[in-house]
Amino acid sequence: MRVVIATRIFGPEISAASGILRTWAEEFRERGCDVTILTAKPPRGAVIDDPRGIEVRRAPVKRDRQQYVRGYLSYLSFDIPLAFRLLFSRRADLYVVEPPPTTVAVVRVVAALRRTPYVVRAADYWSEAAEMVTSSRLILGVLRRVEAWGLSGAMMLFSAHQPLTDRFRIAGIMTPAVPIGFGAETKDFRYDGQAPPEPPVFIYAGTHSEWHGAGIFVEAMHQVLHQHPGARLEYYGNGEDREEMQAKARGLGIEKSVEFYAPIPPAALSTILAAATATVASLAPVPRNNYALATKVYASLAAGCPVIFAGPGPTVEFLRQADHPYAGVAVGYDVDEAATAMNAAAAAPLPPPDRAELAKWSSGQFSLSAIAERVVDESLAIIRT
Known part of the structure; x- marks a missing residue:
C-alpha cells in the first residue's frame, strides 16, 4: 500500500x-x-x-x-x-x-x-x-x-x-x-540525572504567538527576581510576539534576565528541560483556547521537568488530574498567580530522584x-x- x-x-x-x-x-x-x-x-x-x-x-x-x-x-x-x-x-x-x-x-x-x-x-x-x-x-x-x-x-x-x-x-x-x-518522542526527551540549577531557570519552549500569550511570564519574572535574584527566563522557539516581549523585558528593566533563542533540535532541548527548575507554558484567555492544549507540557514531563501552566483549556484539567504529584501546576492567566507558582518552584526545586520518577511515568503514559x-x-x- x-x-x-x-x-x-x-x-x-x-x-x-x-x-x-x-x-x-x-x-x-x-x-x-x-x-x-x-x-x-x-x-x-x-x-x-x-x-x-x-x-x-x-x-x-x-x-x-x-x-x-x-x-x-x-x-x-x-x-x-x-x-x-x-x-x-x-x-x-x-x-x-x-x-x-x-x-x-x-x-x-x-x-x-x-x-x-x-x-x-x-x-x-x-x-x-x-x-x-x-x-x-x-x-x-x-x-x-x-x-x-x-x-x-x-x-x-x-x-x-x-x-x-x-x-x-x-x-x-x-x-x-x-x-x-x-x-513526546521519548527517544529524544528523557531525563539523564541533571540536578536543578541555582539560581533558578525557567524555560518556555515552543511558538510564542498572539494566542499563546507567553509575555505573561516576562511580567511575572519581574516579581520572581525580587525573591530570587539571578533567576533566568529562557524562550526557545519563534513567534510574532517576540519583539513585543523583548520590549516588555526592557521596559521592566529585566532584559538581562530574559533571554530568547532560536528553535533547537529535540535532543538538545531535552537536556535544557531536564536541567531547568520548571518549564512555563501559557494560552491566552480567548474562546478558541477553551479547547486548545499546550502540547509542550509532554516534552517537559518526559524530560523530568515539572510544568507551570497559565491560561484556560484542557491543560488545566490535565495537570490537576495527572496521576503524578510532581507533574506541575495550573494557574489562571494572571501575572501574580504565575509569579507565585514560579517562586514556589524556585524555593523547592524537584530533586533528581523525583525527576527521574516523573520522566519514567511520563514515558509510559504519553x-x-x-x-x-x-x-x-x-x-x-x-x-x-
Missing part, C-alpha cells in the same frame, strides 16, 4: 508536527507501506536527517523573516505546487494531511479527482485561531467555509482530544473523528509511538474497507 503524507512542515524543521508526522511515517513503513512525504525545503542551514526507508520530496516555499512557513501567502506557496505534485505522481492508496485548511482543501480536490481517501491530523480549529490576527468578517467567513469543506471530505480526523472533537461537531463538521491525544500505532491501525482499516 502506498501512503503519501502532505505537510508544509517536516524534519529537520523543529516543531511538534515534525516529530509527530515522522513517527506516523515510520509506523506506516513498519507495517509494510510505501511511504512518501511531500513537504517544503527546510530553513537555511538545517541538516537533513530523513527517516530510513521513507522518500521525502521537498519543494521551495515562501518563508517569513524567522524562516517559518506562516501566513496564507506562505501556505499558498506550498499548496499550489502541492496540487500538481499530487496530480502528477504515482497514485496513492491514502493521503495523510497536515493543515492549514488551504492544504486540506487542495488535498480534497485532488483526492476526488484521483479517487483516493484522505485523513487529517486535526490538532486545532484554525478558523477560531485566526480571530486573534484579523477581525475581517470576510476573511474569517471564507476561512471557516474552506476549513469545514476540507475536513468534511476526509475519511477520518485524528483530533487532538475530545474537547476539540466536540467543537468540530458544534461547527457542523461531522466527519468521523478519533481523539488521539498528544505525547509516547508518540503508541499514538502512531493507533493512527496507522485506523488508517489501514480505511484503506482495506
